[in-house]
Amino acid sequence: MGGKETPFPFTQEEMDRFDLAAWLPAHWFRFYRDNWYYFTGVAFVIGTFVMGFFGHYVSRVQAILIYNLMALFVHQFEEYVLPGGGPLVINAIFYGEKKDYDRFPGNKQSLVWVNTLAYPFYIASIVFSDKIWLGLAQCYFGFVQVIGHGLVMNIKGNTGYNPGVASALLLHMPIGIYYIAYVQNHGLIASSDWLYSVVALVSATICIIPLPILMFRDRRSPYPLSQEEMKRFDMLNKIQRTSPSKTE
Structure with a gap:
C-alpha cells in the first residue's frame, strides 16, 4: 500500500485552501491597513x-463621550470613504506637498496609525470618565478638527468644504460644547482639570498625528495611496489641476 500511487490524489485547489500565511498577524495588519x-x-x-x-x-x-467617539467614526468615514479624498487634502493642501502627495508626508502606513491611535485616547476618557480632564481633552481634540478642517484646510485650499468638515462642525463641536456645559453645570470640573486637559491634548495630539507621520514619511514609501482613494470626491483631478508636475 505504501509503495503504490493512489489514483485519487488531492487536487491542487484542495491543497491550496489552507494558506498558513493568511493567518499570520502581518497578513491581518495588511488587510486592516488597506481597509x-x-x-x-x-x-x-x-x-x-x-x-x-x-x-x-x-x-x-x-454617554456623551461615547457619542463623541461615534462622531470620530463618522469623521473618519467622511474623510476616507464618503465622500473621501481626505488623505490628499492632508498631503497636498494641509502640508503643501506638490509632487509626491500620493505618499508624502502621509502614506497608508502612517495614516492607519494616525487614525487608530485616536481610539485608545477616546476610549480612555470613557473608561475613566471620572477624570474630567481626559474628557475635556477628548472634546478639545474635536475642536482641533473644527479648526483644522473648517479654517486651515479651507483657507489653504480656497474651498468651502473638505472631507471631514461636516462631521467636525455638526458633531464634534456641539458634542464637545455640551460636555463642557454639562460637567460645568454639575460642578464636576476642578480647577486643575483645565490645566491637565491642555497637557493631555498636546501630548495626545503629538503622539497621534505628527509622530506617526514623521516616523513613516518617505518619498519612496512602498505604501502609497491607491488610485481609488485619491479619486474619491474628485480630489485627484482637483489636486492635479494645481500641481501639473505630478504625473500618473
Missing part, C-alpha cells in the same frame, strides 16, 4: 444599536 476606514462605518452602526438598547447602563458623562 480600516470601512470598519468605522460598521463601528458607528454597532454603537448606535448598543447605545439605543443599553445606553441607560452608562452614566450621562460616559
Whole structure:
C-alpha cells in the first residue's frame, strides 16, 4: 500500500485552501491597513444599536463621550470613504506637498496609525470618565478638527468644504460644547482639570498625528495611496489641476 500511487490524489485547489500565511498577524495588519476606514462605518452602526438598547447602563458623562467617539467614526468615514479624498487634502493642501502627495508626508502606513491611535485616547476618557480632564481633552481634540478642517484646510485650499468638515462642525463641536456645559453645570470640573486637559491634548495630539507621520514619511514609501482613494470626491483631478508636475 505504501509503495503504490493512489489514483485519487488531492487536487491542487484542495491543497491550496489552507494558506498558513493568511493567518499570520502581518497578513491581518495588511488587510486592516488597506481597509480600516470601512470598519468605522460598521463601528458607528454597532454603537448606535448598543447605545439605543443599553445606553441607560452608562452614566450621562460616559454617554456623551461615547457619542463623541461615534462622531470620530463618522469623521473618519467622511474623510476616507464618503465622500473621501481626505488623505490628499492632508498631503497636498494641509502640508503643501506638490509632487509626491500620493505618499508624502502621509502614506497608508502612517495614516492607519494616525487614525487608530485616536481610539485608545477616546476610549480612555470613557473608561475613566471620572477624570474630567481626559474628557475635556477628548472634546478639545474635536475642536482641533473644527479648526483644522473648517479654517486651515479651507483657507489653504480656497474651498468651502473638505472631507471631514461636516462631521467636525455638526458633531464634534456641539458634542464637545455640551460636555463642557454639562460637567460645568454639575460642578464636576476642578480647577486643575483645565490645566491637565491642555497637557493631555498636546501630548495626545503629538503622539497621534505628527509622530506617526514623521516616523513613516518617505518619498519612496512602498505604501502609497491607491488610485481609488485619491479619486474619491474628485480630489485627484482637483489636486492635479494645481500641481501639473505630478504625473500618473
